[in-house]
Amino acid sequence: MWLRLLVVVALLCGLALATADAGYAYSQAEVKSGKALSSLSQKAYSNVMSRMGQQAKGSTCTAKNIRIRKEWRTLASQDKKSFIDAVKCVRAKPSLYPAGAVPGSKSLYDDFIAVHLNQTLFIHLTGTFLTWHRYYIWWYEKQLNTCGYSGTLPYWEWGLDVNKVEASPIFDGSPLSLGGNGKFIPHAGLMMPQPIPPTVISIPPGTGSGCVTTGPFGALTMRLGPVAMPNYGSTNSTSVADPLGDNLRCLKRDLNSFVAARYSSFRNSTSLVLESADVERFQAVMQGDPRYVTGELGVHGGGHFTIGGDPGSDPFISPGDPVFYLHHSQVDRLYWIWQNLDWTNRQAYSPLFNVFGTSTFLSFPPTTNVTVDDNIDLGVLTTPVAIKNLMDTIGGLPLCYVYL
Ligand SMILES: *[C@@H]1O[C@H](CO)[C@@H](O)[C@H](O)[C@H]1NC(C)=O
Ligand SMILES: *[C@@H]1O[C@H](CO)[C@@H](O)[C@H](O)[C@H]1NC(C)=O
Ligand SMILES: *[C@@H]1O[C@H](CO)[C@@H](O)[C@H](O)[C@H]1NC(C)=O
Ligand SMILES: *[C@@H]1O[C@H](CO)[C@@H](O)[C@H](O)[C@H]1NC(C)=O
Ligand SMILES: [Cu+2]
Numbered sequence: 001m002w003l004r005l006l007v008v009v010a011l012l013c014g015l016a017l018a019t020a021d022a023g024y025a026y027s028q029a030e031v032k033s034g035k036a037l038s039s040l041s042q043k044a045y046s047n048v049m050s051r052m053g054q055q056a057k058g059s060t061c062t063a064k065n066i067r068i069r070k071e072w073r074t075l076a077s078q079d080k081k082s083f084i085d086a087v088k089c090v091r092a093k094p095s096l097y098p099a100g101a102v103p104g105s106k107s108l109y110d111d112f113i114a115v116h117l118n119q120t121l122f123i124h125l126t127g128t129f130l131t132w133h134r135y136y137i138w139w140y141e142k143q144l145n146t147c148g149y150s151g152t153l154p155y156w157e158w159g160l161d162v163n164k165v166e167a168s169p170i171f172d173g174s175p176l177s178l179g180g181n182g183k184f185i186p187h188a189g190l191m192m193p194q195p196i197p198p199t200v201i202s203i204p205p206g207t208g209s210g211c212v213t214t215g216p217f218g219a220l221t222m223r224l225g226p227v228a229m230p231n232y233g234s235t236n237s238t239s240v241a242d243p244l245g246d247n248l249r250c251l252k253r254d255l256n257s258f259v260a261a262r263y264s265s266f267r268n269s270t271s272l273v274l275e276s277a278d279v280e281r282f283q284a285v286m287q288g289d290p291r292y293v294t295g296e297l298g299v300h301g302g303g304h305f306t307i308g309g310d311p312g313s314d315p316f317i318s319p320g321d322p323v324f325y326l327h328h329s330q331v332d333r334l335y336w337i338w339q340n341l342d343w344t345n346r347q348a349y350s351p352l353f354n355v356f357g358t359s360t361f362l363s364f365p366p367t368t369n370v371t372v373d374d375n376i377d378l379g380v381l382t383t384p385v386a387i388k389n390l391m392d393t394i395g396g397l398p399l400c401y402v403y404l
Pocket of ligand 5: 116123124133
């Protein structure tokens with residue numbers, strides 16, 4: 001309570017954000033430009049490095065084998081090329097499902113989509129959200145490594161793109177981007193119904209909506225879904241009778257700078273990290289959980305709807321767009337920054353245990369509370385891992401990475 005008061009006072013004093021514990025104080029300009037977030041990230045980095053060697057028993061993660069995830073635009077050209085080639089390689093690897101079990105899954109890449117689709121209602125607005133996606137993208141990173149890419153999964157710093165997403169090196173359609181915008185087709189915006197209290201979040205139309213035709217992923221296809229694809233100009237959504245079927249169509253995007261600036265700005269990421277006192281609040285604000293905040297998408301939803309289109313705006317199949325993994329790498333990075341600014345209180349073995357929530361979407365239907373001993377199960381992709389072993393990115397069981 002008085003933490004919020006402190007923030008208000010700081011605002012009045014011309015400082016943007018402050019927390020009681022470490023005395024962070026940044027100017028409005030520093031928050032807006034991303035300087036504040038970058039300083040918090042560096043603080044988290046040095047905190048992680050200083051506890052190297054003190055991880056939970058059994059860790060094999062050391063300063064020698066630690067891997068560093070970086071923002072897409074800091075990658076060397078040959079690394080971007082190698083990353084893009086590795087995505088294509090994962091898309092060319094055979095599916096792990098028994099023949100005929102999932103007709104729309106034609107590759108290992110599609111398997112990632114199918115597993116996410118299958119578990120969507122158990123991994124969003126649940127106690128599993130943060131660690132499920134942490135393990136999921138880590139395992140994807142491993143597949144890229146098996147496909148000849150020696151680097152780490154890059155992240156997408158949304159704040160850098162809020163003025164013009166179309167001009168982002170990630171989306172500009174150049175050979176070293178992840179493909180361009182969708183072709184522009186005049187269309188209405190999205191009207192997304194929120195259950196508690198019943199409201200609608202309206203966003204103006206983006207600048208695409210048609211098929212992506214430029215860049216390395218210019219001819220990408222989608223097969224699985226849709227399951228809950230919001231329709232333009234209405235609160236309705238589209239689904240097919242056989243979401244696991246072979247519903248061949250093009251990749252579409254509808255880049256939307258309004259959404260990025262409103263929901264995924266540097267200010268949004270910075271206040272999320274500084275003002276969330278516990279994981280309950282952190283994960284709720286990050287996802288725009290309607291039980292806690294009204295009319296918000298959170299930085300997580302904001303990133304997804306900045307991409308938009310098909311599969312980008314359908315929460316069940318959004319991993320079908322290769323940018324999904326860079327988006328969730330940034331989600332994971334904010335979780336990592338937040339955890340490591342106060343590690344003692346934000347890890348699996350602290351008195352608070354730091355998971356919160358049940359294992360069903362909005363707790364509907366009600367289920368028991370998730371605990372750190374529960375497993376994250378990626379289905380056909382790989383073996384389950386306990387949540388407590390996914391809460392430390394340098395825990396070494398199996399994670400061993402940081403962000404810069
Ligand atoms: C969905 O999850 C259930 C329960 O874990 C599993 O039995 C089923 O095989 C999964 N289906 C797909 C398509 O992954
Ligand atoms: C939305 O769905 C309702 C109920 O199914 C239907 O009556 C209405 O025509 C739909 N509206 C649009 C714009 O598709
Ligand atoms: C998100 O950032 C925008 C622009 O910086 C700001 O107008 C909005 O109030 C912020 N919302 C939240 C929830 O942080
Ligand atoms: C689940 O967690 C909530 C919030 O901490 C708590 O109020 C509730 O008693 C817990 N339920 C069980 C069955 O432990
Ligand atoms: Cu997800």
